[in-house]
Amino acid sequence: MMAASLSGHDGCIRFLLEKGAGVNKAESNGFTSLMNACQNGHEQVALVLLDAKADPNQARPDGLTALMHAAINGHEKCAVVLLEAGASNFLMALINAALRGHIRCARVLLKQKANGFWRSLSEIVRWLLAPLLLAFAVAMYFKA
Numbered sequence: 001m002m003a004a005s006l007s008g009h010d011g012c013i014r015f016l017l018e019k020g021a022g023v024n025k026a027e028s029n030g031f032t033s034l035m036n037a038c039q040n041g042h043e044q045v046a047l048v049l050l051d052a053k054a055d056p057n058q059a060r061p062d063g064l065t066a067l068m069h070a071a072i073n074g075h076e077k078c079a080v081v082l083l084e085a086g087a088s089n090f091l092m093a094l095i096n097a098a099l100r101g102h103i104r105c106a107r108v109l110l111k112q113k114a115n116g117f118w119r120s121l122s123e124i125v126r127w128l129l130a131p132l133l134l135a136f137a138v139a140m141y142f143k144a
Helices: 003-007 010-018 032-039 043-051 066-073 077-084 089-098 103-143
Strands: none
Touching: 003 010, 003 032, 003 043, 010 043, 032 043, 032 066, 032 077, 043 077, 043 103, 066 089, 066 103, 077 089, 077 103, 089 103
């Protein structure tokens, strides 16, 4: 399964899954077939694995997930597939794509998650900033 996902052989993956191969089985280093596929830009393999209920948020011991592997290597199509399948850790993937100069991948990540991300950010700012501004206004009023 690992070799097939690494090489992008989606037909072989389908066959192995039909024979009972574990879709979320990890190697000793924590790599899964989904991580291998996404690290190497094999979108079709990722789709087959996700259809078979591969966990898009399964992480290696160091915390890297399939989405982060896709972003680190600039594979925006795999990143989109993973986000649509419910992958989290969007922000870390975005940071990794940008740090490695994968601008197209970073744009795609932002485009996919922009509405939810900015909505969440604006909520955070609103709830943090409002009390600070109020405290500042009160302090300025009593100081004068």
